[in-house]
Amino acid sequence: MDWDKLRIFHAVAEQGSITHAGEVLHLSQSAVSRQIHALEQAVGAPLFHRHPRGLLLTSEGEILFETTAQITRRLNAATGEMRGVREGVYGGLRVTCTVDFGLLWLMPRLPELLAQHPGLAVDLTMTEQVLDLPMRAADVAIRQRKPRQADVIARPLWTAPVGLYASAAYLERAGIPLTRADLEQHVLIRYSPQMPQPVEDLDWLFIERAGEAVLRARLVVNSNMGIVEAVRHGAGIGILPDYLAREGGFVRVLPEVEGPSIQLYFVYASEMRQSKRVSVLKKFIEKELKY
Secondary structure: OOHHHHHHHHHHHHHOOHHHHHHHHOOOHHHHHHHHHHHHHHHOOOOEEEEOOEEEEOHHHHHHHHHHHHHHHHHHHHHHHHHHHHHOOOEEEEEEEOHHHHHHHHHHHHHHHHHHOOOEEEEEEEOOOOOOOOOOOOOEEEEOOOOOOOOEEEEEEEEEEEEEEEOHHHHHHHOOOOOHHHHHHOOEEEEOOOOOOOOOOOOHHHOOOOOOOOOOOOEEEOOHHHHHHHHHOOOOEEEEEHHHHHHHOOEEEOOOOOOOEEEEEEEEEHHHOOOHHHHHHHHHHHHHHOO
């Protein structure tokens, strides 16, 4: 197919109007209409429904638009990479991570990253869902589990131990537990066992063991971000990975009582392996995690 026709079709589909597409492309309305008509003849099907509110894609149009959208994203990425070769890091980078990592750890550091690279733009999606990187739902993902998707590259970022943390104010008020048995006298905060766990065995502290009293959590929260806020406000002793506990300036309680480790992965689509933007983000996160 003629790329000029596809480019014009894509603009019309995005704008929902031949007139607006013409303004974006600097073409006359009649020139845009001719190209759309010629493309519809070439594919043998109508691509738009004419509607009082504008142009709506037909089923065939939706199929074609999905393809032109992928092509456009890849062309924009290639353009950014070529410009980056000449001018340094340049262009957009779509990053996805969990809400707790994004809000509590990454967001406070983004200003420094953007200041270091004025040509870089970050589009951050914070979600517990695993976005499809091969389909370019995002360029980079920071995940707590090794991905099972094909056509992605996963690099270990950080192995984060999980432990017990409290605020200084809580420990001053309630006292510092010196043994595991002392925890029975404290308010314990845990991740909800009813929710999908970030890692396996996160409830290790509450599993019955021979010769040990069964501990009970008095506060159950369905996110690490919620546990951080509960600990920050002095609600009790929470189970947290160290990279989040450090953000709150919390005190480690009973360091010999260790939970599972959380492995953070830096994941990206294989086609982004040469991207300078991806490389810059990875190195930045690695440096920050080591502090």
